[in-house]
Amino acid sequence: MSLLVTPTIRSEQLSNGLQVCLVERRQAPVVATALCYRAGTLDEPPGQEGVAHFLEHMMFRGSSEFGEGEIDRLTQALGGSNNADTSHDCTTYYFSFAKDRWTTALEIEADRMAGLLLEPAVVEAERAIILEEVKMHQDDPWDALEEQVMAALYGHHAYGRPVLGTVDSLKYVDRVALAEFQSRCYRPENAVLAIAGDVGLEAFEEVERFFAEASGGERPRSRSLGKMGPSSAQRVERHQGEVARLLCAVRAPALGDPEYPAMRLMAAILGTGRASRLNRSLVEEARSCAFVSVEMTETLVAGALLIAAEVIPGWRPPKVERMLLNELERVADGFFEEDELARAKSLLIADWVFGHEQAQEMALTIATAGALMDPELPARHLEKIQSCSLLEVREAAAHYLGAASPKVVGWSLPPNSRR
Amino acid sequence: MPSSSIRVRSLCDSKVVSVQVRLAGGSRTEQVPGQASITGRMLAEGSQRRDWRQIAEQAEDLGMSITAFGGLETIGVAIEALAQDWERAVEWAAELVLEPSFPQDRFEWLVQQNSAELCSLGDQPDVRTGWEFLHQLYHPHPRSRPVLGTLEGLASLDKGACTRFWRESLSSCRIVTICGGFEDEDRVRARVESLFGHPSPGGSEQLVAAPRGDGRAHRKVSIPGADQAHLYAGHLTIPRTDPDLPAMQVLSVILDSGSVLSGRLPRRLREREGLAYVASASAAAGAGLDPGRFVVYLGTAVENLERAESYVREEIDLLISHGVTEREVEEAKSYLIGREPFRRETARQWAELLAESELYGEPVDRPEWCTNRWRQVSREGVEAAARGHLRPAEIKVTVGVPS
Numbered sequence: 170m171s172l173l174v175t176p177t178i179r180s181e182q183l184s185n186g187l188q189v190c191l192v193e194r195r196q197a198p199v200v201a202t203a204l205c206y207r208a209g210t211l212d213e214p215p216g217q218e219g220v221a222h223f224l225e226h227m228m229f230r231g232s233s234e235f236g237e238g239e240i241d242r243l244t245q246a247l248g249g250s251n252n253a254d255t256s257h258d259c260t261t262y263y264f265s266f267a268k269d270r271w272t273t274a275l276e277i278e279a280d281r282m283a284g285l286l287l288e289p290a291v292v293e294a295e296r297a298i299i300l301e302e303v304k305m306h307q308d309d310p311w312d313a314l315e316e317q318v319m320a321a322l323y324g325h326h327a328y329g330r331p332v333l334g335t336v337d338s339l340k341y342v343d344r345v346a347l348a349e350f351q352s353r354c355y356r357p358e359n360a361v362l363a364i365a366g367d368v369g370l371e372a373f374e375e376v377e378r379f380f381a382e383a384s385g386g387e388r389p390r391s392r393s394l395g396k397m398g399p400s401s402a403q404r405v406e407r408h409q410g411e412v413a414r415l416l417c418a419v420r421a422p423a424l425g426d427p428e429y430p431a432m433r434l435m436a437a438i439l440g441t442g443r444a445s446r447l448n449r450s451l452v453e454e455a456r457s458c459a460f461v462s463v464e465m466t467e468t469l470v471a472g473a474l475l476i477a478a479e480v481i482p483g484w485r486p487p488k489v490e491r492m493l494l495n496e497l498e499r500v501a502d503g504f505f506e507e508d509e510l511a512r513a514k515s516l517l518i519a520d521w522v523f524g525h526e527q528a529q530e531m532a533l534t535i536a537t538a539g540a541l542m543d544p545e546l547p548a549r550h551l552e553k554i555q556s557c558s559l560l561e562v563r564e565a566a567a568h569y570l571g572a573a574s575p576k577v578v579g580w581s582l583p584p585n586s587r588r
Numbered sequence: 589m590p591s592s593s594i595r596v597r598s599l600c601d602s603k604v605v606s607v608q609v610r611l612a613g614g615s616r617t618e619q620v621p622g623q624a625s626i627t628g629r630m631l632a633e634g635s636q637r638r639d640w641r642q643i644a645e646q647a648e649d650l651g652m653s654i655t656a657f658g659g660l661e662t663i664g665v666a667i668e669a670l671a672q673d674w675e676r677a678v679e680w681a682a683e684l685v686l687e688p689s690f691p692q693d694r695f696e697w698l699v700q701q702n703s704a705e706l707c708s709l710g711d712q713p714d715v716r717t718g719w720e721f722l723h724q725l726y727h728p729h730p731r732s733r734p735v736l737g738t739l740e741g742l743a744s745l746d747k748g749a750c751t752r753f754w755r756e757s758l759s760s761c762r763i764v765t766i767c768g769g770f771e772d773e774d775r776v777r778a779r780v781e782s783l784f785g786h787p788s789p790g791g792s793e794q795l796v797a798a799p800r801g802d803g804r805a806h807r808k809v810s811i812p813g814a815d816q817a818h819l820y821a822g823h824l825t826i827p828r829t830d831p832d833l834p835a836m837q838v839l840s841v842i843l844d845s846g847s848v849l850s851g852r853l854p855r856r857l858r859e860r861e862g863l864a865y866v867a868s869a870s871a872a873a874g875a876g877l878d879p880g881r882f883v884v885y886l887g888t889a890v891e892n893l894e895r896a897e898s899y900v901r902e903e904i905d906l907l908i909s910h911g912v913t914e915r916e917v918e919e920a921k922s923y924l925i926g927r928e929p930f931r932r933e934t935a936r937q938w939a940e941l942l943a944e945s946e947l948y949g950e951p952v953d954r955p956e957w958c959t960n961r962w963r964q965v966s967r968e969g970v971e972a973a974a975r976g977h978l979r980p981a982e983i984k985v986t987v988g989v990p991s
Contacts, residue, residue, distance in 0.1 A: 174603060195601065196599065196600075196601050196602065196933065197929050197930070197932055197933045198929050199929045199930060199933065230859075237859075238850060238855060238859060241850035242850045242919070244850070245841070245850045245919060245920075245923045246918075246919035246922050246923065247922065247923075247926055248922055248923050248924070248925060248926010248927050248928075249926060250927070250930070265930060266926070267926050267929055270926075293862075294859070294860070294862040295862070296862075297862030297863075298858060298862055298864070298865050299865070301816065301863070301864055301865040301887065301888060301889070302865035304815040304816040304887075304889070305816055305865055305866065305887055307815050308712075308713050308811075308814045308815055308816050309712060310711050310712075408813075409711070409813055410708075410711030410813075411707050411710060411711055412704070412707050412708045412711055441648075442644065442648040443640075443644035443648070444641065444644040444645040444648050449641075453640070453641075453644075453697075456697055456700065459701050459704035459705055459708065479704065479708055481700060481701075481704050482703075482704060482707065511649070512645070512648050512649050515648065515649055515650060515651035516648055516651050518651060519650075519651025519652070519653070519668075519669075519670055520651070522603050522604060522670060523604060523653065523668055526602070526603075526604060526933060526934035526935065526936075527930075527933045527934060528933065584812070584813065
């Protein structure tokens with residue numbers, strides 16, 4: 170399979186430090202932007218958990234040139250779309266427009282980077298909305314289980330905290346806290362802007378036009394990461410819903426770790442496609458689970474491999490758990506073959522191609538990779554994925570899935586049932 | 589009912605190929621709840637040449653993604669592959685759709701899987717409330733239940749019923765679309781025709797029970813252990829073929845359904861009153877061969893439910909009595925026109941558009957046809973559609989309440 174699947178990225182840096190990446194794609198007359206700030210849950214001061222995500226909401230609610238509701242109104246009127254996402258490591262804002270009007274995204278981003286309003290009444294209204302979001306999250310059995318499992322996996326480390334914050338912590342996030350967080354983190358030198366679509370090198374001039382005035386200056390990233398846990402296996406059990414849900418988490422390499430591509434392949438061997446290990450054994454053959462999914466997080470400091478499964482009614486959860494852990498042991502001991510590795514490689518490469526046909530997806534990938542590590546990282550990962558040997562994947566499996574590696578096994582069970 | 593057809597489109601520079609084969613007859617025409625869903629999914633469970641495992645392994649060896657589906661209006665197979673594998677993707681699609689083997693043990697497993705999936709979806713408070721709302725509006729039409737079926741329906745289903753359903757669907761109408769990074773459209777078309785046969789006239793329209801609703805104006809669903817309440821309000825409106833559809837689509841954007849939060853209802857319920865994180869609305873949600881619905885949804889605190897419902901009613905009354913502004917109409921039209929290129933970015937989107945175009949007999953694959961329809965919508969047209977199709981006195985409400 171050819172590696173012509175990765176994009177050519179042109180990159181420039183403004184004098185104020187803003188890094189700008191451009192990927193030309195002429196398939197459709199559209200342009201997408203993604204502006205990623207290195208500002209996430211990791212950067213929150215103690216006692217203000219949720220401030221990064223709260224600020225993400227406030228970024229849509231008024232800046233010097235765009236009053237309350239104007240960003241959305243203008244986006245819609247121009248046939249565009251916008252949204253944002255906060256993670257533990259970063260916060261990304263994204264727009265897509267037809268190619269003849271895409272610079273509106275730059276105008277909005279530059280204005281709210283420098284002149285966010287944070288009106289007190291609007292802050293209070295937004296707090297009520299976020300509290301509803303927290304409730305919605307808690308009512309979803311998977312979201313609620315994942316929150317507890319991640320807390321157990323990372324202990325007191327910031328990765329163990331919920332991105333949304335909690336009902337308690339959100340009380341202490343006020344206008345001052347939001348303004349302080351923004352002035353500390355939302356700076357050009359702390360951000361990567363990616364542009365993908367039907368646009369050429371003139372994009373750099375447009376960025377210069379809107380962002381050249383933004384004040385830069387190095388400021389150290391201050392973080393309170395906390396102590397990483399656990400050192401031994403842990404269990405989480407909660408009761409919600411009518412279906413038994415299992416979420417098993419193990420520590421995995423961070424995005425920049427040399428073992429990341431090998432472990433990514435391991436995750437695909439385990440759970441990508443119907444012929445993958447866990448889908449074959451737990452779903453298609455034993456018929457103990459309705460589905461199994463395996464995901465690797467893409468994080469800066471310490472990654473996680475998450476295995477999720479929903480148990481078919483009538484199956485006893487301890488039996489399903491044993492079956493899963495047995496399979497993990499087998500792959501940790503190196504019991505997987507060249508044909509499985511080759512299939513995992515094909516699936517990951519094709520998945521990249523399918524997942525990046527849209528300009529928006531491309532912009533998001535490049536901006537996030539650029540903010541966390543390097544915009545060329547996805548391309549390097551794909552190259553490494555293609556050349557990874559069976560031995561390298563076996564070593565990664567032994568390292569991260571072996572008996573010595575701490576695991577968190579979380580269950581969400583129907584009320585009145587015990588594991 | 590449209591004729592069977594083949595549509596091929598080359599997309600320069602695309603590295604992907606998307607093949608879709610749709611057979612007319614989804615859950616809207618099934619006799620037993622779940623029959624269409626299981627029949628569609630069975631298409632990837634074994635053919636006359638391969639069992640499920642060989643299908644999965646050989647496809648995944650090439651990085652191919654195969655989805656066999658049974659939806660509301662069609663059943664079929666969708667394949668995504670790298671462009672160089674277009675011929676194999678077409679051959680596989682033909683094999684799965686034309687030569688399924690319907691193995692009994694895989695049928696039993698899919699019934700179990702669908703049942704488990706229904707239980708799982710039922711654990712999501714908004715989904716569970718939404719199912720009751722659909723029942724309230726569409727009963728006894730099949731749209732009144734989940735496309736996956738019901739636990740009772742699935743338990744009573746047998747493999748023979750699925751085999752029959754497949755045979756009937758196959759003889760009724762088949763639409764094959766293939767889009768992506770190949771150069772020679774004629775060669776691709778010839779290959780598709782050699783596998784699927786030449787396009788031919790379709791079968792007759794299947795009769796479907798008319799939606800009437802279950803007669804109740806208010807329904808309450810208990811959601812054990814939940815924190816948040818959920819509200820759905822609305823009534824049936826128009827099918828896709830109604831000439832007022834473009835005006836109703838513009839109205840939907842004015843109410844909400846753009847991709848941002850600038851519609852009247854989210855602005856009122858979320859931004860102004862702070863009642864919800866998710867608040868959405870549409871004037872003709874799900875309009876297809878059967879009528880769509882006017883619907884407002886929000887998740888809110890239980891103590892805010894009454895207030896939220898009264899705001900929804902106020903906004904609809906206001907819309908009907910005072911109409912809409914010229915600016916709202918122009919911005920909504922501009923939004924719909926501006927989003928057109930985004931419906932045509934990927935091979936899969938193109939394959940879906942071509943299939944849609946055949947299924948509904950509308951050239952939605954031609955961007956100018958879509959944009960012209962919206963350009964012709966006037967403020968008066970939107971207001972007439974609102975007055976004609978939104979009926980405050982007929983609004984039905986389902987609430988999901990924590991218990």
